[in-house]
Amino acid sequence: MSMNLLEECRGAKRIGISGHIRPDGDCIGACMGLYLYLKKEIPQADVQVFLEKPADIYGCISGIGDVDSAYGEQEPFDVFFALDTSDDRLGEAQPYFEKAGKRINIDHHISNAGGCGEKNFVDPHASSTSELIYRLIGKEGTDREIAEALYMGMAHDTGCFQYSCTSPDTLRAAAELISYGFDFSRLIQETFYEKTYLQTQILGRALLESIRFMDGRCVVSVLSRKTLDFYGAGPQDLEGIVSQLRSVKDVECAIFMYETRVQEYKVSLRSTEKVDVAAIASYFGGGGHVRAAGCTMLGTAYDVINNLSLHIERQLDGADGEKD
Secondary structure, three states, X not given: OOOOXXXXXXXXXXXXXXXXXXXXXXXXXXXXXXXXXXXXXXXXXXXXXXXXOOOHHHHHOOOHHHOEXXXXXXXXXXXXXXXXXXXXXXXXXXXXXXXXXXXXXXXXXXXXXXXXXXXXXXXXXXXXXXHHHHHHHOHHHOXXXXXXXXXXXXXXHOOXXXXXXOOHHHHHHHHHHHOOOOOHHHHHHHHHHOOOHHHHHHHHHHHHOOEEEOOOOEEEEXXXXXXXXXXXXXXXXXXXXXXXXXXXXXXXXXXXXXXXXXXXXXXEEXXXXXXXXXXXXXXXXXXXXXXXXXXXXXXOHHHHHHHXXXXXXXXXXXXXXXXX
């Protein structure tokens, strides 16, 4: 499975790129890597990238100032790329995608295995969409700025190359990318590890109020709208909390939830080898990866936790039964 990006864009005068709502490091890295590549290779085309306002930590990525977060009225695009997502999570960019002359989807989420475009390049076994963009661009199409964006995206979705989605191909691609000479250590420190004081406060609150259940195999933390408003925190301040919960010894599945409006929760799930959280998230209208997924759920916090627990417990009991 492959795709010739320049051939797909042949003759296009207007090219659009977007990713999912609440863009993370991989989404931003993939979008900016493709944006920089198309701007370099097709200078005569009007290439635009649309994303919800990226967090300040991504200010080091070349071209990030070109991102359009206003989503104004646009003439139809000749080609529009949906990266790291299915079309239903494009947010305000979804109409651009639907009206485009050609719709292309590049993704690695198993919940979007069939793709949502006329042309699709979807590989659920890839570590990240940034890795897929690099696979399509190739070393000959990459420069230092593109390499920096794609390396950042790969590092974020692999937990700095420690998650199970990291493959030999991932590491080979990462090695090629850092050969372009950017300061990869600083890049990861500033975009992945470094936290604002507000982020550390919220993390501390989430950990302090977490609860273990199901004989300690699961842990959950819930932040109410009232708590978020008290700290003045937004979604960008909550990155990494669920991964910290998952790092608790003997925990097989971690749940982090925050209230977006009355009785509506954004849910993030992380797991070990025993729980397929993508299947659980998909059941509730979300999606993601086998070990990292998310969804939005309605009801009280207790309702949401009880509904999730039912599915998690079935999987854990099934996994334990297979060992007996």
